[in-house]
Amino acid sequence: MSNGTKLGLIFGFLFGFFINEALAQTLYSYKVVKVSDGDTVQFEAPFMQQHLGLKPVLALRVLGVDTPEKGSRAQCPEESAKAKLASEFTKKAVAKAKTIQFEIKDHDKFGGRVLGDVFIDGKRLSEMLIKNGHARAYFGEKKESWCN
Numbered sequence: 001m002s003n004g005t006k007l008g009l010i011f012g013f014l015f016g017f018f019i020n021e022a023l024a025q026t027l028y029s030y031k032v033v034k035v036s037d038g039d040t041v042q043f044e045a046p047f048m049q050q051h052l053g054l055k056p057v058l059a060l061r062v063l064g065v066d067t068p069e070k071g072s073r074a075q076c077p078e079e080s081a082k083a084k085l086a087s088e089f090t091k092k093a094v095a096k097a098k099t100i101q102f103e104i105k106d107h108d109k110f111g112g113r114v115l116g117d118v119f120i121d122g123k124r125l126s127e128m129l130i131k132n133g134h135a136r137a138y139f140g141e142k143k144e145s146w147c148n
Contacts (some may be wrong), residue, residue, distance in 0.1 A: 027101040038067035038086025059113040066138035068146040076147035086134035
């Protein structure tokens with residue numbers, strides 16, 4: 001096992017432990033730094049600097065939804081266009097929000113992100129995306145194509 005692999009495993013363990021232990025409450029109010037795409041929002045996470053010495057920003061991937069991929073990850077121009085609409089929807093919802101809260105459930109398997117949902121004025125972003133046609137329900141099964 002390489003040193004990089006060992007370091008990754010240690011980081012993953014510590015990160016997972018920290019997220020599960022330190023964030024035992026249900027909802028947290030943090031400032032949104034950036035909307036990365038329709039189902040990923042970056043927020044200020046000052047606890048990361050304090051406890052782990054890391055950059056105090058985390059990305060939250062919204063659980064339970066699949067939004068279209070953008071850029072080089074899109075499988076067709078239609079998917080890229082739909083991804084842009086999903087991103088714009090989330091950006092507008094965040095910009096107009098009076099309150100934004102984060103529900104953090106876990107860390108993702110790739111590291112560096114947390115999984116959960118964003119509550120925008122009391123409404124789940126996951127449900128808003130699905131209701132408005134910008135996402136599909138997704139729980140780990142094979143993803144449907146956005147190219148039609």
